[in-house]
Amino acid sequence: MARPPMPPGTYGEIWVSDGGAPYKARARYRDFDGVVRTVARFGQTKTAAKNALVAALRDRARVAQGSHITPATKVADLAGLWLAAGVKTSGEPWATNTRETYAYIVANEVIPALGGIRIGELKLSVVNRALSTIAARNGPGAAKTMKTALSGMCQLAIQHEALAGNPVRDAVRIAKRRKAPVRALTTDEVEDLTDRLRADPDAVQRDLPDLVDWMLGTGARIGETCAARDAVLDLAAGTWEINATTIRVKGVGLVVQERPKTAAGWRVLALPPYCVQIAERRAIEVRLQGPDGALFPSPQARALRDPSNTAGDLREVLDRLGYEWVTSHTFRKTVATRLDEAGMSPRVIADQLGHAKPSMTQDVYMGRAVVSADAARVLDR
Numbered sequence: 001m002a003r004p005p006m007p008p009g010t011y012g013e014i015w016v017s018d019g020g021a022p023y024k025a026r027a028r029y030r031d032f033d034g035v036v037r038t039v040a041r042f043g044q045t046k047t048a049a050k051n052a053l054v055a056a057l058r059d060r061a062r063v064a065q066g067s068h069i070t071p072a073t074k075v076a077d078l079a080g081l082w083l084a085a086g087v088k089t090s091g092e093p094w095a096t097n098t099r100e101t102y103a104y105i106v107a108n109e110v111i112p113a114l115g116g117i118r119i120g121e122l123k124l125s126v127v128n129r130a131l132s133t134i135a136a137r138n139g140p141g142a143a144k145t146m147k148t149a150l151s152g153m154c155q156l157a158i159q160h161e162a163l164a165g166n167p168v169r170d171a172v173r174i175a176k177r178r179k180a181p182v183r184a185l186t187t188d189e190v191e192d193l194t195d196r197l198r199a200d201p202d203a204v205q206r207d208l209p210d211l212v213d214w215m216l217g218t219g220a221r222i223g224e225t226c227a228a229r230d231a232v233l234d235l236a237a238g239t240w241e242i243n244a245t246t247i248r249v250k251g252v253g254l255v256v257q258e259r260p261k262t263a264a265g266w267r268v269l270a271l272p273p274y275c276v277q278i279a280e281r282r283a284i285e286v287r288l289q290g291p292d293g294a295l296f297p298s299p300q301a302r303a304l305r306d307p308s309n310t311a312g313d314l315r316e317v318l319d320r321l322g323y324e325w326v327t328s329h330t331f332r333k334t335v336a337t338r339l340d341e342a343g344m345s346p347r348v349i350a351d352q353l354g355h356a357k358p359s360m361t362q363d364v365y366m367g368r369a370v371v372s373a374d375a376a377r378v379l380d381r
Helices: 046-067 075-085 096-114 124-138 140-159 187-199 201-205 209-218 222-226 273-284 307-320 328-341 346-353 360-364 373-379
Strands: 023-030 036-043 239-242 245-249 253-257 267-270
Touching: 023 046, 036 046, 046 075, 075 096, 075 140, 096 124, 096 140, 096 245, 096 253, 124 140, 187 201, 187 209, 201 307, 209 222, 209 273, 209 328, 209 373, 222 245, 222 307, 245 307, 267 346, 267 373, 328 346, 328 373, 346 373
Parallel strands: none
Antiparallel strands: 023 036, 239 267, 245 253
């Protein structure tokens, strides 16, 4: 005899992964539209992950029951409920920077353009007009972010039967601005640039030589590099677990967000020997020791290093040294190019850089192995 379906607003048994931190807690939840969805949350311990999931499920039910979203609800009110929920369609919570980005786009783009429109009036022509106006005024980037936000809001409205379909899915395609081709550093340019950095007093004062060497040896993002700490470095094994990124939270300051910029960014890299040497040397140099064992702390104070300020420091120094075309992204491109030239597979290169393809679930949450040690040998100097 088939079991009766769960009542709307309830969930089934909670399962917690055994693969180590970050732990993933998940449960099947029946939304108020009758659809059963899997909701997941993460934590550094099994208890933390389970508690985060229980809180999310409680809040999900509260929002669904108390929102009363109907076709007469204004987009401004829908936006507030969507921001309050703060989760992706997969049930995973937004990262802090994502939340702040959406809050900004709602306040500065969505509400001024569509806030007074009722959900039942949110037709394709209305959406297209708003997106085209934003693209012309503030550029395609702002329009694309607004489109993503609107699509999420419409999905919430669909769950409450206030919309029959998502008009944003068929909205006008936002044309991208043409970007200059990304150029990688050649082997000779890498040697020249790193030599110049070490010979430049200002670059040394800003503690840039080691940081650039590290990024060229790993392909890591600035935020990930600033979050490198003793706890995630195993110098005996020559590995670095990238499980966090440094961000600035409004009203709080710099914090280590205990997950990378993207879900696919979680990975364990085999470090080139010269990167291990950098970490070992910095561990015994008092002026380079940061809070919580940060490998690359602020050069001015015993504090976390700000990724945005670091990018600005790089820009000033690189311009002065004749490398105006180089950015931190160039270092990632250089790593990808070196590995490609060495015959590494696209999968290995994607793992090295923390890219999601081919499947986020398969590649990130189902136990990735240490990225090939061959990559470390290729990147050594």
